[in-house]
Amino acid sequence: MRNLTEFEQAALSGEVNLSDGHPRHDLTGRQLQIIGRLSDIFFETRVQNFRDLEIRAQQSFMTGLGQYSAPVTDDRVFSVYSSSVTTMAVASFLRRHNHKAAVIHPTFDNIPDLLRDMIELVPITEQELADGDFDALLAKNVTCVFVTTPNNPTGWVLEEAAFGRLVAFAAAHRLLLCFDTSFRGFDIRTQFDGYKLLEDSEVDYLVIEDTGKLWPVAELKLSFISTSKSVRADIEHGLSDVLLSVSPFVLGVVDALARDGAEGGYSTLHRLIADNRQEVARTLNDLTEIEMPDTESRISVCRLLFPSAARAAQVHEKLLGMNVHILPCMPFHWNAPDEGGSYLRIALARDPKLIMVALDRLRAVARNSSARV
Amino acid sequence: MRNLTEFEQAALSGEVNLSDGHPRHDLTGRQLQIIGRLSDIFFETRVQNFRDLEIRAQQSFMTGLGQYSAPVTDDRVFSVYSSSVTTMAVASFLRRHNHKAAVIHPTFDNIPDLLRDMIELVPITEQELADGDFDALLAKNVTCVFVTTPNNPTGWVLEEAAFGRLVAFAAAHRLLLCFDTSFRGFDIRTQFDGYKLLEDSEVDYLVIEDTGKLWPVAELKLSFISTSKSVRADIEHGLSDVLLSVSPFVLGVVDALARDGAEGGYSTLHRLIADNRQEVARTLNDLTEIEMPDTESRISVCRLLFPSAARAAQVHEKLLGMNVHILPCMPFHWNAPDEGGSYLRIALARDPKLIMVALDRLRAVARNSSARV
Numbered sequence: 001m002r003n004l005t006e007f008e009q010a011a012l013s014g015e016v017n018l019s020d021g022h023p024r025h026d027l028t029g030r031q032l033q034i035i036g037r038l039s040d041i042f043f044e045t046r047v048q049n050f051r052d053l054e055i056r057a058q059q060s061f062m063t064g065l066g067q068y069s070a071p072v073t074d075d076r077v078f079s080v081y082s083s084s085v086t087t088m089a090v091a092s093f094l095r096r097h098n099h100k101a102a103v104i105h106p107t108f109d110n111i112p113d114l115l116r117d118m119i120e121l122v123p124i125t126e127q128e129l130a131d132g133d134f135d136a137l138l139a140k141n142v143t144c145v146f147v148t149t150p151n152n153p154t155g156w157v158l159e160e161a162a163f164g165r166l167v168a169f170a171a172a173h174r175l176l177l178c179f180d181t182s183f184r185g186f187d188i189r190t191q192f193d194g195y196k197l198l199e200d201s202e203v204d205y206l207v208i209e210d211t212g213k214l215w216p217v218a219e220l221k222l223s224f225i226s227t228s229k230s231v232r233a234d235i236e237h238g239l240s241d242v243l244l245s246v247s248p249f250v251l252g253v254v255d256a257l258a259r260d261g262a263e264g265g266y267s268t269l270h271r272l273i274a275d276n277r278q279e280v281a282r283t284l285n286d287l288t289e290i291e292m293p294d295t296e297s298r299i300s301v302c303r304l305l306f307p308s309a310a311r312a313a314q315v316h317e318k319l320l321g322m323n324v325h326i327l328p329c330m331p332f333h334w335n336a337p338d339e340g341g342s343y344l345r346i347a348l349a350r351d352p353k354l355i356m357v358a359l360d361r362l363r364a365v366a367r368n369s370s371a372r373v
Numbered sequence: 374m375r376n377l378t379e380f381e382q383a384a385l386s387g388e389v390n391l392s393d394g395h396p397r398h399d400l401t402g403r404q405l406q407i408i409g410r411l412s413d414i415f416f417e418t419r420v421q422n423f424r425d426l427e428i429r430a431q432q433s434f435m436t437g438l439g440q441y442s443a444p445v446t447d448d449r450v451f452s453v454y455s456s457s458v459t460t461m462a463v464a465s466f467l468r469r470h471n472h473k474a475a476v477i478h479p480t481f482d483n484i485p486d487l488l489r490d491m492i493e494l495v496p497i498t499e500q501e502l503a504d505g506d507f508d509a510l511l512a513k514n515v516t517c518v519f520v521t522t523p524n525n526p527t528g529w530v531l532e533e534a535a536f537g538r539l540v541a542f543a544a545a546h547r548l549l550l551c552f553d554t555s556f557r558g559f560d561i562r563t564q565f566d567g568y569k570l571l572e573d574s575e576v577d578y579l580v581i582e583d584t585g586k587l588w589p590v591a592e593l594k595l596s597f598i599s600t601s602k603s604v605r606a607d608i609e610h611g612l613s614d615v616l617l618s619v620s621p622f623v624l625g626v627v628d629a630l631a632r633d634g635a636e637g638g639y640s641t642l643h644r645l646i647a648d649n650r651q652e653v654a655r656t657l658n659d660l661t662e663i664e665m666p667d668t669e670s671r672i673s674v675c676r677l678l679f680p681s682a683a684r685a686a687q688v689h690e691k692l693l694g695m696n697v698h699i700l701p702c703m704p705f706h707w708n709a710p711d712e713g714g715s716y717l718r719i720a721l722a723r724d725p726k727l728i729m730v731a732l733d734r735l736r737a738v739a740r741n742s743s744a745r746v
Contacts, residue, residue, distance in 0.1 A: 003610075003613055003614065005613040005614065005616075005617050006610070006613050008617050009613065009617060009618070012423050012424070012617075012618060013422050013423055013424050020617055022617060035412055035415050035416075036412050037412070038411035038412045038415060039408055039409050039410075039411045039412065042408050042411060042590075042591060043408075045591065046591060049386050050385045050386055051385070051386050081454040081455065081458065082454065082616060084614070084615050084616055085454065085458055085461075085615065088458075088461055088615065092490060095490075110613075110614045110615075113614045114614050117465060217415075217622075218415060218418065218419060218620050218621050218622035218623075219618065219619065219620035219621070219622070219623075220620055220622060220623075237376075237379070240376055240378040240379045240382065240483075241376065241378065241457065241483045241486045241487050242457050242458065242461065242483075243378075243455060243457055244378050244381050244382060244385075244393055244395060245382070245385060245592065246592065247591050247592035247593055248591050248592070249590075249591035249592070249593060250591075250592075250593075
């Protein structure tokens with residue numbers, strides 16, 4: 001079976017691409033101003049001290065999302081090309097230390113794909129993480145817990161109380177915690193100062209941050225990996241095989257966009273995603289065979305639930321025939337693909353007009369209330 | 374021991390950084406014009422078909438360096454963030470297929486570091502590659518040969534006749550050939566149409582191309598990996614876990630710079646490197662204890678040979694004390710570090726003034742002819 005990225009790649013040149021979760025909506029006026037300054041940013045960052053520039057960009061990004069205690073000035077945050085490259089480096093680290101990881105289920109498939117190349121994985125559900133019942137992990141000899149929060153595709157979040165329980169358990173039992181927070185920018189419920197809890201607990205941790213889902217700037221993006229003192233040196237050494245440094249120019253662009261995000265850009269983004277989600281909900285009101293299961297989700301994708309896997313596959317196929325690309329959800333359920341069969345995923349970080357075009361075509365292929373009666 | 378990149382990272386904010394092989398010289402007038410158009414390039418590439426854009430950039434780069442038969446339009450060249458990320462993907466591929474690789478010795482240490490995490494390696498020397506005596510490879514059950522050409526740090530090149538011998542041997546014995554040609558742009562002796570030979574022979578191959586060493590544009594760069602038909606699908610699938618796509622904006626920048634390179638930019642670059650190398654040679658004329666061993670090298674780094682490892686270490690240390698960062702060479706000799714002990718490496722892709730500052734300080738710490746008499 002193709003992985004999710006292969007579905008997304010097929011959609012890149014498609015007419016209506018609601019496949020990938022990368023931001024492809026219009027730039028705001030203030031983002032246009034930043035893009036208009038790209039040459040200036042190039043020349044300004046060229047003469048700045050690299051380390052100063054990196055700290056500034058990391059601080060702008062972290063504080064803009066509430067992560068005031070991220071260990072930026074303690075030199076424990078590293079800049080990488082992308083979150084997938086960071087995940088590769090984490091996977092290598094986990095292999096060097098013979099970890100066995102409990103990985104959130106479901107989640108975007110390239111996370112378990114990259115990890116299971118290297119180490120043994122067991123699934124852990126969102127419910128188990130929320131409930132804080134972790135004793136089963138010890139019975140399975142798990143040494144590491146990998147959590148995507150907010151999670152893709154469900155939009156589920158590890159809220160502050162549950163986060164605290166997980167941190168306390170991991171600290172008590174010397175488990176390594178790995179978080180992928182690539183969608184943090186969409187959901188203020190994940191913008192409590194998680195690093196404060198991590199640092200205070202002295203737990204071993206890695207956090208993969210990502211700027212790549214937030215701003216529609218042609219994949220000019222970075223990932224940051226934050227590390228506890230205990231794993232810092234090993235991660236730094238591993239990353240030195242991957243890169244000398246990221247681009248100072250991209251650091252400058254990220255800094256500008258993160259500052260704009262904190263000054264209103266994120267609010268504008270949240271409104272766009274909420275409006276697009278509401279438009280989907282409105283359409284589903286008329287299409288009684290399809291439900292929207294993730295009522296609390298705020299991230300830039302949205303699942304649709306069909307009465308059966310066969311029906312989901314049929315609608316997916318028909319939409320493809322009308323040049324509308326969306327994602328099947330089986331690959332998210334990396335340990336039990338059938339559990340995802342009845343779901344399809346729509347990307348919401350798009351212009352409302354494109355969402356409307358897709359929804360019109362969805363109406364044409366799905367059964368509506370009157371047809372059902 | 375620190376790896377080479379860790380030495381280079383320590384130099385990033387240093388006063389005189391002749392450590393890394395990344396281009397840090399002044400932009401030419403025509404490159405300045407391209408940088409002045411960054412915002413335009415952003416908006417132009419935003420509305421273009423991604424695949425058309427990618428093909429155009431790949432073709433500009435390949436044909437500018439003589440690689441007319443690279444399988445760009447046959448959809449067998451993939452774009453990646455950087456050559457190190459490509460090397461990681463290659464390492465994963467080699468592990469999936471249980472390869473044992475002969476890797477050129479010496480070479481930049483992150484290549485063997487990334488590979489030996491995954492598979493067994495044996496060294497092969499530049500001389501063995503040039504001589505075409507490959508029977509020993511079969512005795513060692515080698516299934517893959519990995520060659521950096523031009524090689525870093527020596528500037529050695531696998532010339533066309535030797536390239537042809539290697540390809541014929543590999544095709545006859547079903548060995549996989551991997552080339553890292555990141556420094557190809559500096560040396561026209563590696564700009565024969567290698568892909569013609571690879572394609573005609575039907576050998577299994579991977580070529581890692583890199584734009585990152587050529588233009589001083591703040592790490593706005595790409596790597597391309599070209600594949601034989603036989604390995605294409607597997608590499609494509611592996612890369613889909615790493616990235617959805619590179620940046621269309623960076624594709625546009627690379628396209629513009631590659632076109633400028635072919636129209637005179639590469640000649641200008643070659644003159645700068647040759648002039649800087651000659652300046653080093655002139656200095657060494659007065660410093661009889663130091664030799665310049667790689668008389669045929671044309672790449673953007675240059676080795677210095679000292680009478681002993683102890684003396685090289687001493688000069689390296691003294692230069693560091695004067696804020697001049699250059700590289701020790703032991704890590705290049707990944708299978709026999711001591712062989713590199715008497716060498717230091719200087720980066721040449723710098724402004725001549727910075728080279729002069731470094732050479733002045735080298736003069737101050739090294740023994741000159743008169744002192745020696």
